[in-house]
Amino acid sequence: MANRQILLKSRPVGEPTPANFECVDRPVPAPAAGGALVRTIYLSVDPYMRGRMNAGKSYADPVNIGDVMCGGTVGQVVESLDPTFKPGDLVLGDGGWQEFAALDGSRLRKLDANAAPISYTLGALGMPGMTAYVGMIDIGQPKAGETVVVSAAAGAVGSVAGQIAKLKGCRVVGIAGSDEKCRYVVESLGFDACINYKTEPLLGRLRKHCPGGIDVYFDSVAGSTLETILRLINVGARIPLIGLISLYNATELTPGPNLFPLLVRRAMIKGMIVSDHANRQPAFLADMTAWIRDGKVKVRETIVNGLENAPAAFIGLFRGENTGKMLVKVSREA
Amino acid sequence: MANRQILLKSRPVGEPTPANFECVDRPVPAPAAGGALVRTIYLSVDPYMRGRMNAGKSYADPVNIGDVMCGGTVGQVVESLDPTFKPGDLVLGDGGWQEFAALDGSRLRKLDANAAPISYTLGALGMPGMTAYVGMIDIGQPKAGETVVVSAAAGAVGSVAGQIAKLKGCRVVGIAGSDEKCRYVVESLGFDACINYKTEPLLGRLRKHCPGGIDVYFDSVAGSTLETILRLINVGARIPLIGLISLYNATELTPGPNLFPLLVRRAMIKGMIVSDHANRQPAFLADMTAWIRDGKVKVRETIVNGLENAPAAFIGLFRGENTGKMLVKVSREA
Structure with missing residues (x-):
């Protein structure tokens, strides 16, 4: 079983192009102690990632050439060395542009699929x-x-x-x-x-x-x-x-x-x-969950299928190709 | 006795020049009911006045062509129809660029010459x-x-x-x-x-x-x-x-x-x-008066003599000719 990844191949000059990315198949990693192997279901593509493609620190460090592109993900635990998580758990993490990610348990948050569609955690609830x-x-x-x-x-x-x-x-x-x-x-x-x-x-x-x-x-x-x-x-x-x-x-x-x-x-x-503004997260989650549940905030998503289409989805953000949150569906929920 | 005035003669295009102003002698006005006739001692020239020379409202109305230029003044009451003020009182007002102004009592504030030099009311204390x-x-x-x-x-x-x-x-x-x-x-x-x-x-x-x-x-x-x-x-x-x-x-x-x-x-x-921010004035006056008295805030003034030199003093603001507050001394304290 391979782990498909999208790497940053070169830094864009101006608008990013598909040539700035490279799609590779690597071995699936093993989880480290205290961590879990997570299979990506949804990958978030966001405008801020354009800044990470530049050299030099903005408010966060850049992605290095040859590294997997960074990004928030919703996925499912495949294997866990952290007792908090068990296989099948749905989790929010920062898995990046790849099919599988070995993530430390401290960087994962368990999701309740009954509260709201899990993808919302990357959008209106994220x-x-x-x-x-x-x-x-x-x-x-x-x-x-x-x-x-x-x-x-x-x-x-x-x-x-x-x-x-x-x-x-x-x-x-x-x-x-x-x-x-x-x-x-x-x-x-x-x-x-x-x-x-x-x-x-x-x-x-x-x-x-x-x-x-x-x-x-x-x-x-x-x-x-x-x-x-x-x-x-x-x-x-x-x-x-x-x-x-x-x-x-x-x-x-x-x-x-x-x-x-x-x-x-x-x-x-x-x-x-x-x-x-992490201190505002409890108030945000409480309010927004209620607003969405009561139909006071409506949510739409533009979902692109397949990790290999993540570069096109990302580039599309700058062309206004999305209505609502732009997501890449990487795999199905098991 | 004449009242020398500086009028706005024309609206500047770019940097103001002496030709935008006109110096005229008019009759000294009489105070209206509830008002006082004030002889100007100090006239304040400030960068904001450049905005008043343009047509069209900015955050305040413009000075009309032919009107006396606006400006804060410290002066001495000559004649008063407001029982609050008596001849000889030193007052802060908005007398404008002229030797005498008839001002409503509600627009005057009595000054205590012992608290600080009266000119400071147009600068560090104003x-x-x-x-x-x-x-x-x-x-x-x-x-x-x-x-x-x-x-x-x-x-x-x-x-x-x-x-x-x-x-x-x-x-x-x-x-x-x-x-x-x-x-x-x-x-x-x-x-x-x-x-x-x-x-x-x-x-x-x-x-x-x-x-x-x-x-x-x-x-x-x-x-x-x-x-x-x-x-x-x-x-x-x-x-x-x-x-x-x-x-x-x-x-x-x-x-x-x-x-x-x-x-x-x-x-x-x-x-x-x-x-x-008028609500901050009491705190400002209390703090600043004490700071100046205790030598914690030092004050300097650049004083130009003679109302006829007010245009030059004002134009000088844009050329950095002042150190500290730029004032025009219009007359001596009686």
Whole structure:
């Protein structure tokens, strides 16, 4: 039995391509003392991984050339040397882009398949959902009646962030990259409006849909969208900056927005990395589990089959090929 | 007896010039019911006035063409129809660029000449000092042992902001525009270092003087300085943005800094206008009065004589001609 792996073959210059990855078959590892061998069921692909493909430390160490690409996984225990886990257990871990991973028990969390679909642990109930939760609630601090704009509104993070703002009583306007996504955001997720930034004039449409100005902008994009938003912010606006997907593939340091509106409107931009906020996880899990159970937060996934398609799925994130969370289904649950 | 006034004659394009102002002699006004006639002793000139010279509302209404330029003043009551004030009283008000102003009593505050020099009410004990206080303490939140960088360090706001950070136990590095200012900032104000941005390489000197990175950047400048600072900020850095003097004379919207470091370092930029923070005035006045009295905050002023020189004094702000607070002495105390 082989362990198929996707390795980082070379560092991308600009947009990543399939040639930056290599698919190899290696022997299945044995679990170490205190660890377990886990068979991957779902692999998460996320925009942050683009940063790990660069040399040099950002907020985390890079993946080395020739190493297995990093990533969150949901899998099933095959063999365990940690008494906490037994074969068949469903676990969340950071197995990376491979079919099997030998992981230390301290890095695994047992999942209850009856609580929610196990894949949600990589999306709305996992890192992306918690990014939305902490970014929107703690930094955005939306108040009932305020206007909230959410970029990448059909994506894993934005879709949840906007729904949280709706739960807080806000007017919520999404920005997304296709008419189909915009329909989904309004009709399924309940946003008040959604703008297709690829076909509609952003400033004019924002003016129309945000007649009272913008109080919170949940930003995972940066770039020219942020510049446009700043023209419409209200006094005291809050801008949680949780990603910069428009810049991740840039080959040179592009300038940012003119900061005049920040001063004039006494507004705040604050960067956030969810791993700093582990103390918020219990509240997040309690709230989000209830919201999903009660239908207050709706979840969609885009699932690509087969580990060999992980590079294409990942590259697709930068082309907007996903609606909701992008996942790779690596194997079936036994 | 005439009332000399400086009017806004035309709106500047780029840097203001003397031709944007007009000096006229008008009749001295009579106080209205509930008001007082005040003879100006000191007029404050401040960078924010550049915004008032533009058409269109920023955070306050513009000065209209032909109107007296706005500005804070310290003066002496000549005649009063408000029982709170009597002739000879020293008062803080917003008399504008003129020798006499008829002001409503509600817009005047009586000054105690024994507490501190009356001109300080326009500087360290007034709007600039309170901008430094609220910006540094409430937004910057400096903690003992942290490294704080202050732009325009020899100016009315920066000089106070840096001294507050020293009082909080921080390492404080200033940025100023001449060797003389840098000497003043280090030798008189007690900053740990000061960089002459006109002659020294900013990035290299910041690296040298901030070996542990930058935790707080007190920004009244924006522009390329901010871009350089962002390369050296620590995780969780705070950047109070209290002015953008490098942009005030810009004739087009210049781009801002690349925002990547904000995300990677989970940092915050927050704009501040001091008039939002009136609730902090009692604490500010209590602390700052004591700090000045005890020699913990040192104050310097650059005083230009004669109302007719107010335009030159104001224009000089953008050329760094002041050390400490720039004031125009309009008349002597009677």
